[in-house]
Amino acid sequence: MSEHKNNISGSQLIVGIVFSILTYWLFAQSFLNIGPQIQGSFETTPDIVNISVSLTSFVTGVFMVVAGNISDRFGKVKMTRIALLLSIIGSLMLIISGNVTLLLLGRVIQGFSAAIIMPATISILNDFFEGDQRQRALSYWSIGAFGGTGLSSFFAGAMATFIAWQSIFVLSIILSIIALLLLKHLPESKYDVAQTKRFDYLGLTIFVVMIGSISFVITQGYKMGWTNEITLILSAIFIICIILFYNVEKSKTTPFIDLALFKNKPYIGAVLANFLLNTGVGVIALFNMYAQGGLHMTAFQSGLLTLPYLIALLLVIRLGEKSIKRFGAKRAMVIGPILTATGVLLFSLTFFNLTSYIVIALIGALFFGAGTGLFATPALSTAVSTTPSEKVGVASGIFKMGSTLGGAFGIAIMTSIFTGVAQSGHSIGNAASIGFIAGAILVMCGVLASAIIIPKTNIKR
Structure with a gap:
């Protein structure tokens, strides 16, 4: 919007927002490897x-849609600033004390921060x-x-090995402060009409219980055990x-x-x-388990093998953006998962000798990253551009909640298959191969979702 550009440049805004989302995707997620x-x-x-x-x-997955809804009503810029302050507080709690309570509370606060940042920053862009x-701009996001x-994973391992794990969150605090300064003069763009509406606290409560229960089932x-009493009760809840939420809403x-x-x-x-x-x-998680448990690699070595994923992703992501204008979003959303599934299938070729498998895994990581x-x-553009502007916060919250729940679901399914097959007497290589094939099938279902549900002429806004 032109009136914004008098206060802050587009490049400054993008850098501030990228720094904001890195507080979760790079820094908070580093706990996976330390x-x-x-x-x-x-x-x-x-x-x-x-x-x-x-x-x-x-916490991020459960409260992201809630945060998106609140951002739509009370202001996306204001909520982003609050989220960055929460990120700083959460990081401080991790590094200033050896107290376990502060550790857990700090991680909860980081989750609330991420839940707010993701939908709010998408809405701002x-x-x-x-x-x-x-x-x-969405490409840079x-x-x-x-x-x-x-x-x-690689970043966390390197920082923890060569400096100290606390340095990860010192750097996170520094980037959060820089993001706050970059976004200092960004004007609010909330829709005042939303503030006059009564807030649906009943719907909020049912939704949080609904997402909390399924998130727990997926992650735990x-x-x-899938037939455990607690698992079954939470699935029933x-x-x-779902039924209550639909009828109430x-x-x-x-x-x-x-x-x-x-x-x-x-x-x-x-x-x-x-x-x-x-x-x-889940493929990345399973690959690390197999590389370290079956191929006897270190965490650092297995992390190096997945770097082609990152390189290919960063090289191709702007290509996906440019393809929207020429072909529409649907084509890339069909071809991308096909490439990703191809990469996963290459990971499943565990019957090759070590040297050959490393080469195949490197190629698989390239396909995996390019497809993603x-x-x-x-x-992301399809989700945002086909939604009314006053609902982008909650809509993008649902979209990114799909990312976090999808990742948790993939980890749960693939590691369960891997563990179950290995415990049934099969070799660790066969167990990993079956797990990877299951992952490829899940990703290919994404191809069907894009091909069947999305119309051929979707909006290119």
Whole structure:
């Protein structure tokens, strides 16, 4: 919007927002690779460390849509600034004390920060830019998110090995402060009409219980057992909440989530395909398990083998953006998951000798990253551009919640298959291969979601 540009340049805004989202995708996610160092610093049990690792993603996934809704009503810029302050507070809690309570509380606060930042920053870019400039800005958002994820494991290992794990969060605080300064003069772009509406607290409560129950099942069900009493009870609660939520929301004049969003085929196709493509996060987790457990590599070595994923993703992500204008978003959203699934299938060729498998895995990582990069911007652009401006916050919250739940679902399914097959007497190589094939099937379902649900002529705004 032109009035914004008098206060802040587009480049300054993009840098500030990329720094903002890196507080989660690069820094908060680094816990996935520094568990042993955390356990040593806090002198706690592996169970507490595992909880601290998954806690941020859990809180983010549960509250992201809530945060998107609140951003739509009370201001996206204001909520982004609050989220950056929360990120600083959460990071400080991790590094200033060896207290386990502060560790867990800090991870919760980081989760709230990420839940606010993601939908709010997507909405800001949607408001600030138009046309090709919007798609370019969303590409940089995707680079920050996917690039941060791809680099987090390697980055965390290097920082923890050569400096100290606390330095990760010192750097996060520095980037948060820089982001606050870059966004200092960004004017608010909230829709005042939304503030006059009564807030749907009942819908909010049911939604949080619904997403909390399914998130717990997805992230913990494979550990407790899919037929465990708690797993079954929470699954039942999830189903009951879906029914309640639908009936409550359709009777409200100002619902927590406008159900009309789910009549939008391009949007639903983008959300579903995004969920399925992000199950590929499980492939990275499974590859690290196999490389370290089956091929006897170090965490650093297995991390190096996945770097082609990051390189290919960063090289291709702008290509996905440019393809929207020439071909529309749908083509890239079909071809991208096909390339990703091809990469996953290459990972499954565990019967080759070590040298050959390393070469194949490197090629697989290239395909995996290229497919993800090609898909990222067209999917996000489709979700944003086909949604009314006053609902972009909640819509992008649902879209990114699909990313976090998809990743958790992929990790749960693939590691469960890997563990189950290995325990049944098969070799670790065969177990990994079957897990990778399951991952390829999940990603290919994303191809079907894009091909069948998204119309051929979706909006190119």
